[in-house]
Amino acid sequence: MEKGNQDVSSGASRLQRNMKERIRRKNMKDLLSELAFVTPLQSSKVSVTELLEHATNHIKQLQEGVEERRRQRALLLKESIADEKKKPSGSRLPSLNIKCSDSSLEINLICGLEENFMLHDIISILQEEGAEVISSTQYNAGDRILYTIKSQAISPRIGVETTRIRLRIKDLCF
Numbered sequence: 001m002e003k004g005n006q007d008v009s010s011g012a013s014r015l016q017r018n019m020k021e022r023i024r025r026k027n028m029k030d031l032l033s034e035l036a037f038v039t040p041l042q043s044s045k046v047s048v049t050e051l052l053e054h055a056t057n058h059i060k061q062l063q064e065g066v067e068e069r070r071r072q073r074a075l076l077l078k079e080s081i082a083d084e085k086k087k088p089s090g091s092r093l094p095s096l097n098i099k100c101s102d103s104s105l106e107i108n109l110i111c112g113l114e115e116n117f118m119l120h121d122i123i124s125i126l127q128e129e130g131a132e133v134i135s136s137t138q139y140n141a142g143d144r145i146l147y148t149i150k151s152q153a154i155s156p157r158i159g160v161e162t163t164r165i166r167l168r169i170k171d172l173c174f
Contacts, residue, residue, distance in 0.1 A: 069148070072108070073139060076146050080110045094173045100162045103153040105131055107165075110146050111173060119147060125168045126151050131160045 032048060039055045046054070080095060094111035107122065123133050131151040139146040153160045 069137070072148065073146060076108055076110055076148075077141055077144075080141075080144055080146075096166070096169060096173065098162055098166055098169075100160075103160075104134075105151045105153075105160055105162065105165070107147070107149040107151075107169070109149075109169070109173065110144055113140075113143055113145060119149075121172055122147070122149060122169060125165060125172070126160075129160055129165050129168070130154050130158060131165070 032051060035055050036044075036046070036051055039051070039058050041051075041054060076097075094109060097108040099106040099108075105126075107126075109122070119136060119138060123136065126133055126149070130153060132154050134150045134152055136147070136149045139148075151160075
């Protein structure tokens with residue numbers, strides 16, 4: 001009688017282990033699927049190893065981007081403080097820097113809190129001039145606001161006219 005009970009209990013524990021393993025595999029599959037969804041992949045059919053390698057590289061690129069933006073922000077703050085020391089007291093003109101490479105455009109704008117314009121005004125200017133906004137950030141630093149707007153030409157062959165964009169943004173901000 002005892003041997004029969006042992007067989008039943010070992011069979012039940014085996015079923016429990018199998019069920020736990022099935023649940024673990026389903027959870028792992030769900031997590032890998034979620035990782036594939038948030039990672040930009042060129043193909044939907046990749047192995048788990050390829051997915052993990054791609055996700056690792058993507059995370060490293062994101063971290064490098066964050067560090068680059070921190071360096072840019074620190075540099076802009078230093079430039080702003082240096083510019084402020086050069087200006088006569090009471091003068092707080094915005095600082096505008098536009099970097100253009102190939103079909104991409106980066107706008108860095110530092111202005112005082114009292115400036116009366118909205119970020120969407122700058123984005124509208126970019127769109128009207130044939131640029132698509134990729135990302136924009138706004139950072140409040142004491143009595144200044146730092147804007148960084150990255151964009152690219154809608155049509156890389158045509159590009160964007162940075163001179164017109166610079167003039168229109170100056171008209172808006174200065």
